[in-house]
Amino acid sequence: MPTPIQQPSQLFTAIATTLRNTAGLNLNVGGPDDFTAAGDQAWILIDFDRNASGVRAADGRIAHVMTLSLQVVPALSATAFTACDLIAVLKNLITDNRWGLPGDQCDLPTNIDGLPSLLIRGDQPYKAWTLTFEQTLYLGPTLLDDPLGVPKFARTWEVSNIDDPEQYTALEG
Structure with missing residues (x-):
């Protein structure tokens, strides 16, 4: 049985672990602060964009509608289309994924959307793609x-x- 969720950061850790352990992706995974420069492997940067309120769970837990973004920065030798292709793979992975978290505390992702983006570090711009989605967590004690x-x-x-x-x-x- 999965460990109960106590805080939103557990969603970040669960997503990062799943992405690192997904065979064939060969990715660097972290938060925006972990990225220094593009290299031989693509990067996926996970970030929380919003924590909105939602409808309480049937057991009374408080709903946290988390909006997340996964920004894909391709390897230096790759094109921006490579990032687009990786976004498609991630979209398939995300669609029905609770990341190993308890189903009564973590809904399936919704509102999945991918679009081209630009990541700027220092004076260096990187062509990237960003995949955004919402995932509702139910935290706190049950009623x-x-x-x-x-x-x-x-x-x-x-x-x-x-x-x-x-x-x-x-x-x-």
């Missing part, structure tokens, strides 16, 4: 795991003070 103990209830017509927790009765399981 089923009541941090205060056993869930309780009270009927207003049966108690003298609805705000008095001592007058509440435990839910029957």
Whole structure:
């Protein structure tokens, strides 16, 4: 069983691990700060662009709609079309991927879009392609795991003070 997700950075790590371990891609994978220059291998730079709110999960976890971008910088010997081709491979990989994260905490990616881009480091521009997508994570405790103990209830017509927790009765399981 996959490890529960505690924070959004686990999505970054899971994506990076999957990309590094995908046979035949032969890529450098990291964040934008890891890139220094194009070399013999293509780079995929993973970045979070947004963390929006979404609809809570059925178990009450809070939804984080993460917008991610994967910027592909081709190897020096490659053309910009090579990056476009790699984007197509990544799109196929991303489409149904939860990156080994728990399915009840990580939805499938949506709104996948690839387009040409330019990466500038120092005074050096690099032709690149960027693939963006959204993936919803559900973080935090479930409402089923009541941090205060056993869930309780009270009927207003049966108690003298609805705000008095001592007058509440435990839910029957």
